[in-house]
Amino acid sequence: MSSQPPHPPRPKSAEATKQAILAAARKRFLEESYESVGLRDISRDVGVDVALVSRYFGSKEGLFRDVVRGTRKKDILPPDLPAEEIAGYLAKLFLAEGDDANENVERLLIILRSASSPAASQVVSEALRNDVLIPFAQSIGGKSPEVRASTSMAVWMGMTIMRTVMAVKPVCERSPEIEARLRALFETALSETNR
Amino acid sequence: MSSQPPHPPRPKSAEATKQAILAAARKRFLEESYESVGLRDISRDVGVDVALVSRYFGSKEGLFRDVVRGTRKKDILPPDLPAEEIAGYLAKLFLAEGDDANENVERLLIILRSASSPAASQVVSEALRNDVLIPFAQSIGGKSPEVRASTSMAVWMGMTIMRTVMAVKPVCERSPEIEARLRALFETALSETNR
DNA sequence: ATGCAGTGTCAACACCTGTAGACATAGTGT
DNA sequence: ACACTATGTCTACAGGTGTTGACACTGCAT
Structure with missing residues (x-):
């Protein structure tokens, strides 16, 4: 190309x-x-x-x-973001155009794509843990942050698969409805109550 | 072995x-x-x-x-399951031991593992759509069932990645807390309100 | 026993993969 | 103008891939 x-x-x-x-x-x-x-x-x-x-x-x-590893720079979240806006921020970040895409977003896609390749799996799971999960868990705080961070990343990965990898039409649009749904998912994932 | x-x-x-x-x-x-x-x-x-x-x-x-394709049999959900119990059922199914594993569960893992392999991607995304998403969307009913079905599958896939593929410890246990969290995620994904 | 079709093996193909060492070339300082 | 080093190319290897056609064997029917 x-x-x-x-x-x-x-x-x-x-x-x-x-x-x-x-x-x-x-x-x-x-x-x-x-x-x-x-x-x-x-x-x-x-x-x-x-x-x-x-x-x-x-x-x-x-x-x-x-x-x-890339340029192993910044955290996922802006440092001054109040806790109740994290979900909304993640939803917006997820739907952001590829042009101004965050580097961490791309890193996650690369990790996802090669996750089932034996030769790459070690690199990939270490990067996910060290460069994504741990810093993210630290920045959200609260109760059992590792579980909530992992769950949020699960939502992220799952939606990425549906949209980018599988091209499942219904969730591919960049509509307010999808954004609201994403935000709700992240809120649930980040919630500190076990229900 | x-x-x-x-x-x-x-x-x-x-x-x-x-x-x-x-x-x-x-x-x-x-x-x-x-x-x-x-x-x-x-x-x-x-x-x-x-x-x-x-x-x-x-x-x-x-x-x-x-x-x-496997034996292309049964639907994901038992036919008489009331709508408000779907999320709980999915959570239980997700955590079910590998021994009595549903065949659809394994199919989803296979789909996931080869989703980024160009030679398999067509087979894989067709199978996901035809054998999983469409039947599942039909069995849940309600408003915009395709979106809600796709979102639920995104949660499923994401959690599968974290647990099975990446072996992320915090979400690997089979605890009541994880089950509750899963159920909450599925409820959110299946919810008909846009919030 | 004889033929015959079903079943599986063997050998080889053409291609592609990552990797390494020997070689050519360009650029720079003297 | 020279030599020297950095940079890049060429050739080749050793191994692996999916795939194919010819061959060997088995078991059954005649």
């Missing part, structure tokens, strides 16, 4: 092409599972030989690890 | 070995994604040559299709 015709001559900077490979790999892993993405696909996207990938990242698993 | 030592002499019945292959394949696809499962793994489990798999099922995709 981006560069089927011969590639523009790339400046010979190791760091630059490494980043280019990383970006191409991220785009691929965002759309397919770990094993269905070939190193040759990625290198072709960048316009570079396959060998470079193994050279710069050691192995396919190493590349995937770097992709998943 | 079952048959590493030389296999007991299998009676030469085509139908029987075809079913044996199907069963072995189902077990494999239940634990890994489409492309990480090799036909040789399956045939080795059965104690049979690889060639038989392609012979009996045409192709790997054909085998996978047969696995996903």
Whole structure:
């Protein structure tokens, strides 16, 4: 889509092409599972030989690890968000256009896509725990935060599957009704009462 | 696990070995994604040559299709279940031991595991829609049943990921608290009010 | 016993995968 | 202009994939 015709001559900077490979790999892993993405696909996207990938990242698993970690920056929630607005914020974030997509949102999709690939499962579940669940649990506070954080992420993942992976039409629209439903789900997931 | 030592002499019945292959394949696809499962793994489990798999099922995709379709029997819900008990039923079903596991539950896990594998995605999303979403939406009734059914399945899938695929500890237990939380989530997903 | 169809095995194919080492080329400092 | 290092390409390997056609065996009917 981006560069089927011969590639523009790339400046010979190791760091630059490494980043280019990383970006191409991220785009691929965002759309397919770990094993269905070939190193040759990625290198072709960048316009570079396959060998470079193994050279710069050691192995396919190493590349995937770097992709998943990404720039390991900010938390999921803005630091000053009051507790009762978390659900609404998550619902809005979930439906935000891909253009200004949060990096954590993409990370979650990558994690989801390769979750059942044995070679990637360790990387993936560690990243989910360390980079998502634990920080998120810390920022929500309250009673049994791990359970509530995990449950919220379950809702997130499940809705992502239905929309992005399976393309189930009824929940694919970006309507106020869907947003309200999402918010309600997150509220339930975050609720501190056991009912 | 079952048959590493030389296999007991299998009676030469085509139908029987075809079913044996199907069963072995189902077990494999239940634990890994489409492309990480090799036909040789399956045939080795059965104690049979690889060639038989392609012979009996045409192709790997054909085998996978047969696995996903399974015995395409019963609906998800018991036919006489009152609407207000659906959520509780789903929660109990979700936590039911693997021993008496519903076949639909396993089908959903297989669907989930191979959802991001391009070669399987068509089979998988068709099966989800035709064998799960549509019948489920029909049996719940009420307003916008497709949305509510899809949302419920999103909760199911998300919790399955957290528990089975990612092994996230806090939600892995089979406690009354988790069951209550699940029931609350399903109630929210099935609710007819937009809040 | 003889033929015959059902059942399974063997060997090989063509292709693809990740990885590694030897080689070519470009860019830079001297 | 030279050499040197960084950067990228080429070739090849060892192993794995799904798939196919020819072959061997078994069991049953004649």
